[in-house]
């Protein structure tokens with residue numbers, strides 16, 4: 100469970116990016132944050148894993164203030180997927196996926212098994228792709244690796260910031276299916292930022308609509324469609 104209590108963020112230049120947000124994201128939920136560009140979605144997401152400090156209020160994860168967590172403990176338990184593909188270009192796909200499991204000192208066999216299992220889950224044959232470098236993969240394949248890398252060390256939470264927006268429509272649809280399968284199989288709490296209503300309706304258990312740094316509405320896709 101992730102709880103925002105009266106959270107605000109004002110940047111150094113005086114921009115009020117997020118104002119007095121109250122949110123409660125449930126265990127195992129696919130929670131989508133939608134809103135126009137500049138509405139505070141990314142700021143909201145990045146405060147969860149302390150990439151951006153809050154100006155006011157408190158965020159709790161599983162009842163504990165995020166500021167009370169050891170930063171590594173916090174980050175290792177929260178997978179993070181960016182819009183821009185951010186794989187390490189000089190490492191193989193397998194090595195990229197292994198980064199956090201290695202930091203957590205998992206043993207080699209367990210890491211190796213995990214890499215194969217995750218690659219298969221998103222349709223990347225390990226025999227072909229495991230030892231390739233990111234530059235030898237298509238954009239969609241790299242984005243798929245970005246998603247499974249975030250899952251590698253079995254975090255309880257996954258944050259995704261418009262992870263599919265740079266992809267062509269067909270690859271995008273395939274990845275949306277992948278991520279839904281993944282989330283439903285392993286029951287992760289996902290917080291997913293998008294500005295695409297169709298994507299929000301397809302993926303979200305609940306959707307949070309942001310505008311001008313404020314939460315305008317939170318509800319299931321049905322509730323949003325019937326009370327726009």
Ligand code: ADP
Pocket residue numbers: 110111112114
């Ligand atoms: P600090 O709080 O350390 O003074 P800021 O949070 O203001 O820094 O800025 C952090 C980074 O975000 C800087 O690299 C800055 O150039 C960039 N930045 C500044 N204004 C904006 C903006 N309106 N939108 C996106 N990025 C910005």
Ligand code: ADP
Pocket residue numbers: 110111112114115116117134135136137138139140141142143
């Ligand atoms: P969204 O993800 O919905 O596009 P953001 O959270 O990125 O919105 O930005 C919210 C507001 O904060 C915008 O007005 C943006 O310009 C501003 N902003 C974002 N990052 C910074 C920064 N580092 N410094 C100053 N202003 C920023």
